[in-house]
Amino acid sequence: MKGVLYLEDGTIFEGDGFGTKGTSVGELVFNTSMTGYQEILTDPSYAGQIITMTYPLIGNYGVNSLENESNKIFAHGMVVKGISQTPSNYMNENTLDYMLKLMDIVGVCNVDTRSITKKIRSFGTMKCIISNENLSISELKNRMDEVNININYVKKVSTMTTVNIKGKGPKIAVMDFGAKGNIIKNLKKRGCDIFIFPFDTTYEKIMRINPDGVLLTNGPGDPKTLQESIETVSKLIGNVPIFGICLGHQILALAAGGDTYKMKFGHRGGNHGVYSIEKDRAYISSQNHGYAVDEKSIEDKGLVVTFRNLNDGTVEGLRHKELPIFSVQFHPEGAPGPTDTAYLFDEFMDMVNIDKDETIKSFNDLNGDCR
Numbered sequence: 199m200k201g202v203l204y205l206e207d208g209t210i211f212e213g214d215g216f217g218t219k220g221t222s223v224g225e226l227v228f229n230t231s232m233t234g235y236q237e238i239l240t241d242p243s244y245a246g247q248i249i250t251m252t253y254p255l256i257g258n259y260g261v262n263s264l265e266n267e268s269n270k271i272f273a274h275g276m277v278v279k280g281i282s283q284t285p286s287n288y289m290n291e292n293t294l295d296y297m298l299k300l301m302d303i304v305g306v307c308n309v310d311t312r313s314i315t316k317k318i319r320s321f322g323t324m325k326c327i328i329s330n331e332n333l334s335i336s337e338l339k340n341r342m343d344e345v346n347i348n349i350n351y352v353k354k355v356s357t358m359t360t361v362n363i364k365g366k367g368p369k370i371a372v373m374d375f376g377a378k379g380n381i382i383k384n385l386k387k388r389g390c391d392i393f394i395f396p397f398d399t400t401y402e403k404i405m406r407i408n409p410d411g412v413l414l415t416n417g418p419g420d421p422k423t424l425q426e427s428i429e430t431v432s433k434l435i436g437n438v439p440i441f442g443i444c445l446g447h448q449i450l451a452l453a454a455g456g457d458t459y460k461m462k463f464g465h466r467g468g469n470h471g472v473y474s475i476e477k478d479r480a481y482i483s484s485q486n487h488g489y490a491v492d493e494k495s496i497e498d499k500g501l502v503v504t505f506r507n508l509n510d511g512t513v514e515g516l517r518h519k520e521l522p523i524f525s526v527q528f529h530p531e532g533a534p535g536p537t538d539t540a541y542l543f544d545e546f547m548d549m550v551n552i553d554k555d556e557t558i559k560s561f562n563d564l565n566g567d568c569r
Contacts, residue, residue: 215330217298260285375417414446442525484532
C-alpha cells in the first residue's frame, strides 16, 4: 500500500505504508537513535507525536515482549527510510510491522528521512498527517485541520489510581506523568517500597503515606499545562527529598519559581552528550524532550546547573544549594552506555537515607533517645 506524509507547510513526502491501514495526525519529530525503536514507540512521552527515525534501517532485530516501556504505543505514528520484514536476533518474537498492526499504529516507509529531518531542524517541529489509505491531498489537509494536537496528553498516559509495589527499602512516592517502565525497574532494583500516584495527586494525599522521597517522572507535552502538579511539587519542596527526570525536571524548575520554553526541535535520541559540571566529565545520555529550563529564570531560586548539553549548552540538570532536591533533563534509566548515568538513582537513594537518618536524629534530640 502507498503511504504519504503531509506537513502543515504543504510539503509532501510519498512512499509506502506499513503497520495498520489508516490515517493519523500528530506533531512531527525526529529521533537519532540507531537502536531502541521498540522502547521509543512505547515511551509515553511520545504521546501525540509522529516519530521520524533518522537511522535508515529500522526493525532489523524485530520486537519482543520484554523491551516495552509501557503496555501500548502512545506515539501517533512512525516514519522510516527502510523497514525490515526479516528481522534476525535471538530475542526476536515478531516484526515491527506486526507490532504496529497489533497496536493500531500507522507507519510510512521508503521516504527521504534525511530531508524530513533537515526540514524539522530548519523550521522546527510541526503538525503533520500520515496516511496509507490513498486519500487525496485535499482530504489529508482537511483531516489535519480538524485535529487539535495541543492537548494535555499527561491525562492520557498517567495512572488513574494509586499503585503500590511493595519493597523493604525506602518508601518512594512516584508522581506519574507518563513513567517509563525502566524508571520503576530501577527503583525496584534498589528495594524501594513504591507508591505510584496519578499526576494530579494533591500534596496532602502524597504526604499521607509519609514518603522518604518523591520521584517526578518523564511525560509528554508542555509542563506549564500541569498547574495542579506544579502546585503540589511547590509544597513538597523543603518537606521531602525530590528527584526529577525529564518532564519532572521541568516541573521542579517551575515549582521553584523558574521558567521553561519550547525548543525549536528538541532532543530525541540515545546518543546525546551531556557534561557533568560536578564530576568534570562527559556522559552519553538518552533524551526525549521538546521543552527546556530557562537558565536565567533559576539564578535566584536556590538552584544551580549540574549538567549541560554538549550540542547546544542547554540546561540538563539542576540541584538545590541547600535542600535535598535534584533533577536531570535526560533519562538515567535509558541505558545508552548502557549504565552511564544510572548512578543518579543511587545518589537519590543516598539522599533519601541521609535525610531519613537526620529526621530520626532530630526527633531523638528533641525527645530523648529512649533506646
